[in-house]
Amino acid sequence: MSGDPVSAAARRELVRIAGEQGVLDNPEDLKAFSYDAGIYRVNPAIVVLPQNAREATEILHFAAENGISLTLRSGGTNLGGGSIGPGIVMGLSRLNSIDLSGISDGYVEVGPGVILKELNDQLAQRGYFFAPDPSSGLACQIGGMIGTNAAGAHSLKYGAVKENVLGLDFVPVAGDPVWLSPMPVKGPPEEWRGGGGMPRGFESVLENLPLWAPVLKKHRKNVSKNASGYNLFDLADRLYPESNIPPVWDPLRLVIGSEGTLGLVTKARLLIRSLPFRKSTILAFFYDLLSLGGAVAGLQGLGPSALEMMDRTTLDLVGREKFSIPPDADSLLLIEFDHEPQDELLKEAMRILSGYPSPSPARIARSERDQAELWKARHALFPTLYRYDGVHRPINFADDVAVPVHRLPELLEWLRSYFKGAELPVAIYGHIGNGNAHINPLLNLAESRSMSLMLDISRTVHRTVIERFEGVPCGEHGEGRVRAEFLPEVYGPEVYRIFEKTKGFFDPEGVLNPGIKISRTSFLDNIDVARVVQPCATCGKCNTVCPSFDVLRQESMGARGWYQILTDPAFRDHPPEGVLDGCLNCKSCRTVCPAGVDVSAVVLEARSRFRSDPLTRAISRTLLLPGRLTTITGWLGRTQPAWDRPLFRKALEEVTRLLFQRFYPSARIPSGLALPRLRSTSLRRKFRELTEEGGRQGDLAYFHGCAANTLDDGVGESMIRLLGRAAGRRLVLPSQTCSGTPIETYGHKDLVREAARQNLTTLQSYGKIVTGCASCTLALRDLPVHFPEGSGERERAGEISRRVVHVSQFMLDPEMAPVLREIRENADRESDGKRVTYHASCHLRAAGVVDEPHDLLEKVLGERFHIMQDEDRCAGGAGTYLLKNPEFSREIFARKEKAVRESRAHTVTTSCPACQMTLRDRLGDDPKVSHLAVLLSRYLSPDEKSSFR
Ligand SMILES: Cc1cc2nc3c(=O)[nH]c(=O)nc-3n(C[C@H](O)[C@H](O)[C@H](O)COP(=O)(O)OP(=O)(O)OC[C@H]3O[C@@H](n4cnc5c(N)ncnc54)[C@H](O)[C@@H]3O)c2cc1C
Numbered sequence: 001m002s003g004d005p006v007s008a009a010a011r012r013e014l015v016r017i018a019g020e021q022g023v024l025d026n027p028e029d030l031k032a033f034s035y036d037a038g039i040y041r042v043n044p045a046i047v048v049l050p051q052n053a054r055e056a057t058e059i060l061h062f063a064a065e066n067g068i069s070l071t072l073r074s075g076g077t078n079l080g081g082g083s084i085g086p087g088i089v090m091g092l093s094r095l096n097s098i099d100l101s102g103i104s105d106g107y108v109e110v111g112p113g114v115i116l117k118e119l120n121d122q123l124a125q126r127g128y129f130f131a132p133d134p135s136s137g138l139a140c141q142i143g144g145m146i147g148t149n150a151a152g153a154h155s156l157k158y159g160a161v162k163e164n165v166l167g168l169d170f171v172p173v174a175g176d177p178v179w180l181s182p183m184p185v186k187g188p189p190e191e192w193r194g195g196g197g198m199p200r201g202f203e204s205v206l207e208n209l210p211l212w213a214p215v216l217k218k219h220r221k222n223v224s225k226n227a228s229g230y231n232l233f234d235l236a237d238r239l240y241p242e243s244n245i246p247p248v249w250d251p252l253r254l255v256i257g258s259e260g261t262l263g264l265v266t267k268a269r270l271l272i273r274s275l276p277f278r279k280s281t282i283l284a285f286f287y288d289l290l291s292l293g294g295a296v297a298g299l300q301g302l303g304p305s306a307l308e309m310m311d312r313t314t315l316d317l318v319g320r321e322k323f324s325i326p327p328d329a330d331s332l333l334l335i336e337f338d339h340e341p342q343d344e345l346l347k348e349a350m351r352i353l354s355g356y357p358s359p360s361p362a363r364i365a366r367s368e369r370d371q372a373e374l375w376k377a378r379h380a381l382f383p384t385l386y387r388y389d390g391v392h393r394p395i396n397f398a399d400d401v402a403v404p405v406h407r408l409p410e411l412l413e414w415l416r417s418y419f420k421g422a423e424l425p426v427a428i429y430g431h432i433g434n435g436n437a438h439i440n441p442l443l444n445l446a447e448s449r450s451m452s453l454m455l456d457i458s459r460t461v462h463r464t465v466i467e468r469f470e471g472v473p474c475g476e477h478g479e480g481r482v483r484a485e486f487l488p489e490v491y492g493p494e495v496y497r498i499f500e501k502t503k504g505f506f507d508p509e510g511v512l513n514p515g516i517k518i519s520r521t522s523f524l525d526n527i528d529v530a531r532v533v534q535p536c537a538t539c540g541k542c543n544t545v546c547p548s549f550d551v552l553r554q555e556s557m558g559a560r561g562w563y564q565i566l567t568d569p570a571f572r573d574h575p576p577e578g579v580l581d582g583c584l585n586c587k588s589c590r591t592v593c594p595a596g597v598d599v600s601a602v603v604l605e606a607r608s609r610f611r612s613d614p615l616t617r618a619i620s621r622t623l624l625l626p627g628r629l630t631t632i633t634g635w636l637g638r639t640q641p642a643w644d645r646p647l648f649r650k651a652l653e654e655v656t657r658l659l660f661q662r663f664y665p666s667a668r669i670p671s672g673l674a675l676p677r678l679r680s681t682s683l684r685r686k687f688r689e690l691t692e693e694g695g696r697q698g699d700l701a702y703f704h705g706c707a708a709n710t711l712d713d714g715v716g717e718s719m720i721r722l723l724g725r726a727a728g729r730r731l732v733l734p735s736q737t738c739s740g741t742p743i744e745t746y747g748h749k750d751l752v753r754e755a756a757r758q759n760l761t762t763l764q765s766y767g768k769i770v771t772g773c774a775s776c777t778l779a780l781r782d783l784p785v786h787f788p789e790g791s792g793e794r795e796r797a798g799e800i801s802r803r804v805v806h807v808s809q810f811m812l813d814p815e816m817a818p819v820l821r822e823i824r825e826n827a828d829r830e831s832d833g834k835r836v837t838y839h840a841s842c843h844l845r846a847a848g849v850v851d852e853p854h855d856l857l858e859k860v861l862g863e864r865f866h867i868m869q870d871e872d873r874c875a876g877g878a879g880t881y882l883l884k885n886p887e888f889s890r891e892i893f894a895r896k897e898k899a900v901r902e903s904r905a906h907t908v909t910t911s912c913p914a915c916q917m918t919l920r921d922r923l924g925d926d927p928k929v930s931h932l933a934v935l936l937s938r939y940l941s942p943d944e945k946s947s948f949r
């Protein structure tokens, strides 16, 4: 489906409102806004990204006055095609302000573009949280959560969004924005008119409500989670309460969950709660679903904060071994308690569970880390299913049914036998405590029968849920395009007519979010088979960690968009330059992708085909020849005092700008950049007796990489001091060449392979290979990918990569325990009480080294170690990105700087040369920046320091 073109005059008007930067109509931009996390593709004619509520309001009114379709979009994680549409797509991600000033009164005010995880990270620092927790929390934004009345595992205790919003700034299609909040009604509700100033839509609803209320009451569903239709049910219930409760006009109930079809939300006042003092999670396993259902009935009386189930296919996929799930477990229940008396609750829960046959006894996860792992697996379920077999995909088209809670076990059994009959693999999981099941049949959409199969499944499942189980097709994901055609059947024709009227009152011309919720279009229209069969689930989790997306808040300039653009046949042979050059190769996306997609690999593959320039190739060649490299850096090091001066640096900036501008217009060595001191004598030369060429043999290799060999920052010396203390091991600096990361970044894949081959040859004989550099750690861990599958080289590379450890891991190894003890004792003795924080370099996290630096710093520094907020956000250096695009690198750094300053640390420690350089350049000397090895080696006993060599 394509939108009607938007006229040149309309475009001009949109540019007037949102500025040139806020209006996108390049083919790649339109592509990036043509999908969400559902199965559809609808091409917008134009995308507008307002910066503030005023611009967003003007855009909405302009579209409405001119009859141009407009679809609202926040995080674009909707599973039903609810945030895509023809005409204008208005992306609200840039409206991301967070006002915490109401915290002491129990609320915060936020823009619709605030990402849930980011809000909760900020709140957590202050001891609070916003309770609704959809599994997409890493990527979804508040506007979309309000649009769908999102809910999650903890809605069992804390409710969905509608129970957690106190007020909204609402912009109707025509007329001024209004502040909406629940209002007590004085006098008889029938006569109450809200005191005027209400948008026309609400006035008309209010007028009709006395007539509609009995109909709504008659057809209301007895489900505890419901995102089907407009929530006129609550509106009527609150205005005409049955008991003596005073009547309330609560327009929020109608707006929340209306999927952007009634108006725009530009600000929300959210209810916040204090973080629970502690939580415990129980894992229980069952042989069959009926036992699970029985246990749930008993457990509910204990008031758990979450009750989540996963069926056997789902368990196979999350990894039975990883979570010690018995092979014969048919299903699993996660039970969480976050209130007291927790020990007693746990005891009682275990007693209830022991009444059901189980393949293995229930287990309690008490530590935060264990619980986080479990919940991480649960939250990533849908995209993880993309790993199923490379062909079948979990298709979201009957994924969100909700039934009365007591009927869920029966429904689950029915679903099982239905899918068994259809001979289809299916994953079933969900919020069992709320009667809400997620159903993901695994289909191969490339098969011709897939469409008729989908039609069959959708009709059978939805109709059975509605008719036999008295449930609704959607508990929390919204109708979107995927369930809209079933809405008339959910509550019957009378209620559907009320829904249609409601939509008409608010949006008479049907401009807003056409095709969504109120639509009879078949759910099979506009399915994007070509995209859905790819390995990416379009869940959007990678966007949130992508530094480019973080700054630009633009789908076409972030990880998910780049993947989608570069794998679309329309762009495969003509990738846009902005897309090719935008990625920093930080690899953060890879650390979060549940589907196992490496977006940076796709970008680098494209770069190697289209962006491999002769200049960076020549530089890369030098990196492959360490002798030549150190001759150059040695000379530069000796002469640095002469050239590293303002005038010369100015000239250097101009020369490098000229050199690079043909390939990378913004690239240069900025005159203001604080360069690290270069060694006049390389590390290998200084420690020649430890090198292979110096005749040294041993089993412990220090892979120093280019940076420690050429930069005079004490890292190499510190690493050697630390590793030299490994008892019973003999340290060697093996022959080595660049690990390949900077070369790879510029697309020279063949040279990376050359580097990998050289390192493969020289590293083979070492029992342990220790690195101090984040990028080298990752590159060596990734060594096998450079060799063909099934080749001997790949196997050998695999063996080497398993022996690679980062210094933080090595220091925690039992063999280093005496050294660590000595360091800790000295650190205690010398403690000045000054705070140390840690910047978690992206490449190190991508290499899987996440907890060890924390554990190590905690062991050595105790309470002096402080975890800063956003420690895992990119610092913008990213190898040479701070030279390739210095201005944008600074914009990325702004967030890191804020976090560092707020940490009030005296020292920031890290283990990536580029991060160190960036942090030093931008922070100056306050706080100090220190490599992890340098920090640790300071606490080695002085005699040991000198005695090593
Ligand atoms: C892996 C995965 C797991 C998920 N798990 C859950 C889950 O556990 N629970 C759950 O509820 N959902 C879940 N979802 C669905 C989805 O993430 C949620 O519905 C989420 O709230 C959507 O937020 P968003 O910012 O991405 O919204 P979008 O997709 O951008 O928009 C959603 C809807 O809201 C409307 N909208 C957006 N902004 C505004 C605004 N400012 N004003 C008015 N309307 C607006 C849009 O038009 C659209 O109809 C999941 C999705 C994925 C991919």
Ligand code: SF4
Residues within 6 Å of the ligand: 383, 535, 536, 537, 538, 539, 540, 541, 542, 543, 559, 560, 563, 592, 593, 594, 595, 596, 597, 598, 599
């Ligand atoms: S690449 Fe991975 S994280 Fe990103 S959208 Fe696709 S599946 Fe989600």
Ligand code: SF4
Residues within 6 Å of the ligand: 542, 545, 546, 547, 548, 558, 559, 562, 582, 583, 584, 585, 586, 587, 588, 589, 590, 599, 600
């Ligand atoms: S590597 Fe970094 S910059 Fe590139 S797409 Fe992934 S997260 Fe974004």
